[in-house]
Amino acid sequence: MTSLDVDPGLTRHARRALQASGQQPDVVCADGAGGWRPNAPYDRIIATCSVRTVPLPWLEQTVTGGLLVIPWDTPWCNFGTLIATKQADGTAEGVLAPYGAFMLMRAQRVDVELHRDVLRDGQNPALSVTELSPWSVAGTDLDAQLHIGLRVPGTWHAWDTEVDAAHTRLWLADDEVVHAYEGYVAAGRPGVPRHRLRISPDGSGTRLQVAL
Ligand SMILES: C[S@@+](CC[C@H](N)C(=O)[O-])C[C@H]1O[C@@H](n2cnc3c(N)ncnc32)[C@H](O)[C@@H]1O
Structure with missing residues (x-):
């Protein structure tokens, strides 16, 4: 051994x-x-x-x-x-x-932090809109989270409560999460x-x- x-x-x-x-x-x-x-x-x-x-x-x-x-x-x-x-x-x-x-x-390990490395003054991130609840993809459904992590392997997220305009905000450092979640639902929530x-x-x- x-x-x-x-x-x-x-x-x-x-x-x-x-x-x-x-x-x-x-x-x-x-x-x-x-x-x-x-x-x-x-x-x-x-x-x-x-x-x-x-x-x-x-x-x-x-x-x-x-x-x-x-x-x-x-x-x-x-x-x-x-x-x-x-x-x-x-x-x-x-x-x-x-x-x-x-x-x-x-x-x-990849050393990336949302406020230190990703968000910058004057930055204009591409905006997209979805009706999907952020909690369905990054909440307590760990089956969904695991599925998304495997389907879009480079994607990460961060919950952000340091914002004025919204109670809570979920930042995604990539897209395709909606498709991955739809695939999870279509497969019967494996x-x-x-x-x-x-x-x-x-x-x-x-x-x-x-x-x-
Ligand atoms: C959760 S602890 C487990 C410690 C111990 N093996 C046990 O079961 O109690 C994770 C361990 O992984 C070790 N570790 C992390 N990266 C490693 C690497 N690249 N090579 C060897 N050990 C590593 C850490 O030093 C840490 O002790």
């Missing part, structure tokens, strides 16, 4: 805690994006941080038939855990289980486990395909 974290302090703590509980895994301090080739291949890779794209080494270092358990994140929402099986053709396929919400893997993900090697990274 191998346990890995990028934080040296946490790695030291994990080593002591695991030894005290009678476990003897290799505890490694490294960037998890590279997996850990010296002990590969693995029957299971279990991530305790979320990702937006699966690092290629995780696919490569899992045996055929092995399991990858990966909390999922999109800029739209952090929700769901992928449970995928490594296939003989080098891909991995599986469905999402609800409720995973882990911190995003460090290398995949719950998280109806989303099937396929991860394939693609150059030095991986490609994601989503099906219902």
